[in-house]
Amino acid sequence: MDRIGGDLVVETLRALGADTVFGLPGQHALGLFEALRRAPGLTLVGARVENNLAFAADGFARARLTADPHGPVPVTPMIVSTGPGALLTLASLQEARAASVPVLGISSQVPAAGLGGGRHGYLHELPDQRASFRDVVKSTHVVRTAAQIPTALREAWESAATAPYGPVWVEIPQDVLLAPATLPELTSVRAAPVPLEPLPELIAEAARLLDAAENPAILAGGGVLRAGAAEPLRELAEALRAPVLSTFGGKGAFGWDHPLSGQSWLEDWHSTEFLAAADVLLVIGSGLGELSSNYHRFRPRGRMIQIEADAGKLAANHPALGIHADAGHALRALAAAVSRRDPDGRAETAVADLLAAVTARLDAQPLDLERRVLGEVRAALPQDTPSYWDMTILGYWAWSAWNADGAPIHTAQGAGGLGYGLPGALGAAAARRGPVLAVSGDGGAAYGFAELATAVQHGLDVTWLIVDDGGYGILREYMTGQFGRAHATELARPDLVALARAFGVPATLSTVDTLRADLAAALATPGPAVVVLPAVLRMFEPTHLDK
Structure with missing residues (x-):
């Protein structure tokens, strides 16, 4: 097949330095995925849901940046389709913006005839898709003709890679992606972020x-x-x-x-x-x-x-x-x-x-279980193994107590949305050799169960620790502390071990006494694994001296 607009996108990304693209197909984005299919030197990593795809791209960028902070800024392309697919990435891109993570989001758009007040009624059409992203990402870029593709992507890449780093968004109409390419093959596109030096x-x-x-x-x-x-x-x-x-x-x-x-x-x-x-x-x-x-x-x-x-x-x-x-x-x-x-x-x-x-403050509180669990998790990690944490009580402990020397930690505390742990870790596993740890509570884990299929499909080396306390544990604590009781925090949930095994993922029901050994064994075995720890953990009391 002759080159099309989608090939111009892929050629530009390769010239800019991309070697991995995160993508989930959709009707308007078929031209992009056909170009990815025949593109040499680009690895495509998928996901089952677009918000998890964006978290995975975020995790990939953080892993690359941690491994080589003095190298090229690891701008990470992510490709989704129009409307519903694009909108599902917004919460994840909010985290990337808050945490200054360089993700390059690319979405298709309805045909150009449906834009700018033209013909209406296309599937997935939004009155103004760009407006949905304008206040979430660092910058937005719109393509309306094939000739604009290399410049728009270069400008977006430079924006993402200029301090402060951050996610950016590019949208390209379906017909532009499918139309025959009239530009020659693109190999020399370069981005030049300007260093932000102090006065x-x-x-x-x-x-x-x-x-x-x-x-x-x-x-x-x-x-x-x-x-x-x-x-x-x-x-x-x-x-x-x-x-x-x-x-x-x-x-x-x-x-x-x-x-x-x-x-x-x-x-x-x-x-x-x-x-x-x-x-x-x-x-x-x-x-x-x-x-x-x-x-x-x-x-x-x-x-x-x-x-x-x-x-x-x-x-x-x-x-x-x-x-x-x-x-x-x-x-x-x-x-x-x-x-x-x-x-x-x-x-x-x-x-x-x-x-x-x-x-002394911690010793005065009944927190032996919490301190022991976090210590066992830290002790189980091989040197230089990164971890990705969801918004869960053990994650809140890690914010304060985790020793990140030789164990880089990445959390969703930038924007604070649920569901980051597993997909972030899957992205990291696509970026490095060696194991990655994901940590979630049972509430946050439910956001990502489908991505166990992604882990199996790509053979990603992620061990997922799920602390099962029967609900949204941190919200239970907040509500009980403020109102004396909790509401809407208790959750019906599946047998987590059986669920993981149904995806073909080895799973272990752990205890506090066996946690270190169970995690160490899972991390030492290549490929995905799940360790479930039934435990009700509590947060520490900060004891404000101003009271």
Whole structure:
């Protein structure tokens, strides 16, 4: 068959650097999938539902970015059909936007005759499909002729790969995708994201403030990880003798057991006060949103410096010296600009006192089960095995307590939607060799049961831990805590072990005593596996000192 518009899309993606595409066919997108069928060098990974497809593309991009943060930005193409298929990706793209994940969404569109006030009544037609995505993704791009395809995709790719990274959207009419291609084969399309470098005078002022500080502290966010800036962060912290706490999205940016590491207990009032008491607080790669600010109870009493790639977040929640920059460029510049202090042990003592206070608070609560379960999961993971977590009580524990050194963690805490764990892990498994762990509660797991078929079809090496507490456990806790009782949180559910086996996936009914061994065995065996742990876990009480 002669080349068609769909071939122009695939050729452009290959030229831009894509080697994997996530896709789910649909009537208007057939031209794209015919082009993918005959495209050399591109792997197509499917899914059973479009929202899970978008989560998988997100997981793939995060895995690639974690593995090589200094390489090309892993913009990950995802292809779906018009209308219902496209709309199903919105909640997943909201997570990608909140977590700054570079996903390139491509959808078909009704024929051009049905656009711009023309002929109406096409299947899957929306009055304005682009408008549905405009306030969810970073940028939208519309193609109306085949000649516009390479430029639109290049612009979208550059947008996704420019700090702050984020999802973008391109739509192309069905008839354009199916029409004979008149352009020659495309091999030289290149994207050139512009580096987001800090203004030198702002770095000089930040260095002056930090050098004059008697009690500096650092809060490291996800932007540090995305920039691959862990090393300049360590250099800066050690030069300043400044304690470093990490946001939930920034776990792994600073060594968990480093003497200056206050870890990431950001829902603990001791940590909130520790940061608030700094005379100069440097916030890097975080917008200081709800979770990072202890639900907006954080009140800094000293000066604040905020380095953030998203200009809209600069000084948005607290007054600050705002530096609009990629965290990597800014940290390298700052580390070179500040004066090095002699160690005197004060910062290390302050960090030790902070962690002792957090530990004492936990020890005073009946949380042995929860702490043991999380410890068993962490101990079961082989070195460098990533994990993908749903919005579940064990996941909430992991936000604070997970040691991400040698065990990268990815969660849905950006937007907070259910269902991320399994499809995110499937995407990661498509990006790497070796096992991946997914963690869900039984409520979130129900969003992704169909993707067990995807795991089997593609032979993806994912072990899925499902903590079965009979319902939406965290909502049960929230409602009981606020109203004294819960409503609509208890769930009828299948036999989870039998369900997994029906898909041809090995499954184990575990206990707390056998959890580590069951997980380790599943992770050591290539291919998908399910481990079900019946357990009712509880959240810790933060104990706010301001009450």
